[in-house]
Amino acid sequence: MENLQLLLSIIEGSNDLIQSVEPSGRFEFVNSAWLRTLGYSDAEVPALELKDVIFPGGVKKLKRLIDEAHSGRHVSNVSVTFVSKDGEMIFTEGNLFPRREGSKIIAAVGFFRNVTDRKKTEEELDEERARTEFFVDLMVHDLTNIHQEILSTLEILRLSEDLPHDLESIIDGSLREIERASDIVSNVRKITRLYSMKPETRVHDLYVAIKNSAKRVREAFPEKSLDLSTNISEGQYNLLADEFLEDVFYALLHNSMKFDKSTNVKVTVEVEPLRHTPFLKIQIKDHGPGISDEDKETVFARLSHRREGLGGLGLGLTLVKKIIENYGGYIRVEDRIEGNPSKGCNFILLLRHSTEETTEV
Amino acid sequence: MSRVMIVDDDMFLHKVLEKILLIGGHEVVGHSYNGSEAIESYVKMNPRPDVVLMDHRMPIMNGTAATKEILAIDKNAKIIFISADDTIKEQALEAGALDFLTKPIRSKELFAMLEQYT
Numbered sequence: 001m002e003n004l005q006l007l008l009s010i011i012e013g014s015n016d017l018i019q020s021v022e023p024s025g026r027f028e029f030v031n032s033a034w035l036r037t038l039g040y041s042d043a044e045v046p047a048l049e050l051k052d053v054i055f056p057g058g059v060k061k062l063k064r065l066i067d068e069a070h071s072g073r074h075v076s077n078v079s080v081t082f083v084s085k086d087g088e089m090i091f092t093e094g095n096l097f098p099r100r101e102g103s104k105i106i107a108a109v110g111f112f113r114n115v116t117d118r119k120k121t122e123e124e125l126d127e128e129r130a131r132t133e134f135f136v137d138l139m140v141h142d143l144t145n146i147h148q149e150i151l152s153t154l155e156i157l158r159l160s161e162d163l164p165h166d167l168e169s170i171i172d173g174s175l176r177e178i179e180r181a182s183d184i185v186s187n188v189r190k191i192t193r194l195y196s197m198k199p200e201t202r203v204h205d206l207y208v209a210i211k212n213s214a215k216r217v218r219e220a221f222p223e224k225s226l227d228l229s230t231n232i233s234e235g236q237y238n239l240l241a242d243e244f245l246e247d248v249f250y251a252l253l254h255n256s257m258k259f260d261k262s263t264n265v266k267v268t269v270e271v272e273p274l275r276h277t278p279f280l281k282i283q284i285k286d287h288g289p290g291i292s293d294e295d296k297e298t299v300f301a302r303l304s305h306r307r308e309g310l311g312g313l314g315l316g317l318t319l320v321k322k323i324i325e326n327y328g329g330y331i332r333v334e335d336r337i338e339g340n341p342s343k344g345c346n347f348i349l350l351l352r353h354s355t356e357e358t359t360e361v
Numbered sequence: 362m363s364r365v366m367i368v369d370d371d372m373f374l375h376k377v378l379e380k381i382l383l384i385g386g387h388e389v390v391g392h393s394y395n396g397s398e399a400i401e402s403y404v405k406m407n408p409r410p411d412v413v414l415m416d417h418r419m420p421i422m423n424g425t426a427a428t429k430e431i432l433a434i435d436k437n438a439k440i441i442f443i444s445a446d447d448t449i450k451e452q453a454l455e456a457g458a459l460d461f462l463t464k465p466i467r468s469k470e471l472f473a474m475l476e477q478y479t
């Protein structure tokens with residue numbers, strides 16, 4: 001008797017919709033949450049059948065699942081849409097199992113969790129995401145075309161033989177600003193895609209990615225030289241990544257170039273497979289001023305709102321971390337020489353190795 | 362010196378690109394404003410252009426669809442994409458484009474690419 005009371009209080013105290021349905025489709029039992037959520041009184045339940053409370057499009061499917069429970073099976077991960085007395089749709093997820101008396105199955109019991117709020121929030125988020133992507137995409141496309149027109153017009157002026165000499169540097173400056181604006185637009189698109197889309201990964205050659213990034217970094221710093229050494233060669237290691245892979249190496253190499261005061265910047269990239277794991281350990285070591293122990297904790301944690309974060313100087317370490325995490329990887333920073341932060345950084349990346357052939361374009 | 366056909370839905374871009382190309386010693390032999398027009402013009406041209414500069418996002422027919430059609434007509438057609446949308450680079454190359462330039466492009470990039478392919 002005490003156990004029964006305990007069971008009843010658990011069932012009645014639950015926020016889940018609990019029901020027991022006979023093979024006829026009538027309700028043998030429903031709990032308070034069921035009544036409360038669907039807006040029926042206890043007295044109304046005997047007159048109800050399953051089809052009266054289920055969204056019409058889902059009745060057949062649920063009947064089939066309930067029949068499975070009536071035949072003795074436990075059915076899990078069931079999604080059911082109820083319809084309340086006043087016509088509101090209630091989205092639930094739950095399980096069904098048979099209720100036996102002796103060897104006979106007399107009903108199918110269902111426990112359903114109300115996920116309506118979660119589902120509505122997910123739908124709103126999806127809509128908002130789609131709307132943002134649409135507007136960002138439109139903005140990026142249209143602004144880029146406008147930038148092209150302005151840039152080409154400035155180039156036409158710049159190439160003109162009649163251009164007064166004192167205007168040359170102004171036009172050169174304007175060309176740089178247009179390119180900077182264009183980089184900002186490009187980065188906005190990248191950031192939006194990083195946060196809204198699952199990466200579409202394909203196989204990339206690690207050496208080629210590093211080499212291409214180094215080339216871009218050298219072009220960004222014409223007054224310096226990058227002395228990059230690595231222990232790997234083309235074709236040696238492949239990674240599963242998307243188009244942002246080169247941005248990762250670009251950002252890290254760019255930081256090395258930017259913060260190292262010497263004109264000949266030395267960076268070493270060491271790669272080794274981690275045994276018994278699917279990961280490659282990639283260490284990018286520089287000889288710059290390093291990162292203090294306090295900053296190591298936070299260097300990946302803040303999204304850069306400074307102009308440089310978006311203004312063509314790379315995506316920022318927070319976004320580098322996001323890209324790597326999208327690949328199922330990991331990044332941290334240590335001292336190049338352990339215990340001596342002022343002797344340069346060692347960025348350690350763990351990225352998933354792929355044994356497939358590259359699909360480089 | 363290359364004979365170039367420009368395909369883009371932005372009319373002002375045609376003007377500035379043509380001027381840039383002229384400064385670089387190239388000749389613009391055709392202007393089309395969508396993929397469908399580009400196919401029609403390409404077929405009628407004799408001689409055909411040395412290279413087609415193709416945008417992607419255009420009304421009626423986009424650049425990748427037009428590229429496939431042009432290459433079906435003339436497998437030797439040389440098509441270089443100039444597009445704001447770098448996400449379609451792979452698609453463009455799979456369609457048969459020789460190369461891809463992401464807008465905004467500088468004249469020296471454009472001239473280098475024309476020299477490489479013509």
